Amino acid sequence: MPDRVPAEADVSGPAAGVVTAALRRAIRGQAGAARAHVRQLRRAHPDETPARIRERLDARFLSAVTASGAAVGATAAVPGIGTIVAFGAVGAESLVFLEAAAFYTLSVAEVHGIDVREGEHEELLVMTVMLGASGTAILANAVGSSGGAGSLASRSLHVPGLKEINRRMLSRFVRKFAVKRAGLAVGKLAPAGLGAAVGGWGNRRLGRTVVDTADATFGAPPTAWPTP
Template identity: 80%
Template sequence: MPERVPAETDVSGPLAGIATGALRKAIRSQAGAARGYVRKLRQSHPDESPALIRERLDSRFLAAVTASGAAVGATAAVPGVGTVIAFGAIGAESLVFIEAAAFYTLAVAEVHGIDVKLGEHEELLVMTVMLGASGTAILANAVSTNGGASAGGALAGRSLGLPGLKEVNRRMVSRFARKFAVKRATLAMGKLAPAGIGAAVGGWGNRRLGRTVVSAAATTFGTPPDSWPAT
């Protein structure tokens, strides 16, 4: 049975607004680019299956977020860079992570043939993946509650047309604002460490968060299809 997820309390204030606003902006700006990127990968590697293209997306996402974390960690530790400026760089890199995760999730949806035309469904899938195990638990509970427990297929496909989508998204946003802020704050302190250490912590921390995203995507979207649909 899906994990029982307690009701979320409402989260208000600047943190929730910034995190949610950045996420929604990333989804709007990355949706078309993600679909186009998958098409280019397929053109460049015409003999590769959806599973192999998915592996490429996984590895490139992890490489990108690891590099950005290491770069910011190194910059923050440069002598003469003030703490305020360093935190500003870390904050900007957090937004880059959100955009990268949104791009990756929507690209994976394209590989799996999940047509997310509605903004709310795009938002649901991206937040599910970014939240990791807690996000997939919320989505599984919502699908089960609405009669999808016995339906076949992965969570992403079974969530299409899910009733009460706004309420599910509200709960996702509530948890996203808190969980993401805590994780990034913890990493921020490590990135402010002396040169070398900050870069290592930044790269390692971002890669760890990235692996959580990749693992949640595997749970949400399931096994890639055996072949591409006929066009």
């Protein structure tokens, strides 16, 4: 039997509700688009392996989140109104980052041939990837040795008690997402163009954590695409 998932304190209140709703909305909105995007990449590059397509996903995700962070930070350089505008934009950009991470995670799942169309598995993997090392630790603890061989992502499809695991994962996710984004927001509000540098660098650093955690969660891509 897998070890018990460590208990997490419940996180409640308006902020938690906003993050939770945004997470689920991002997953619902990006799931179909992610699968379609991988199919389009395969049509555009028919000779490329799953590993090469995965590299494309990594690069596009990092470029997108870096650009969005820099764009928000740059608004703080506008004389008189920059900081006010940037403060409002930071919240919206955080949701953009969340949607980009969900899209990226579900695209990687498609490359690896992992069908996570049931909403709870989609949520589990997106939260795992966004949480970083703590996410993979929670998932590994939940899966234990009962899932057989394969990556954490593939073994998670067979893990029992998914609702409880997701509840604990969500509690951790809400707190960590809020703390990381709040800390980064302060730097993005810096004037004289510094906000753009901080925003771009910070988003890329968070994006790199997402990519590295996807590596740990999904493992190496398959060597070839499945035969139709």
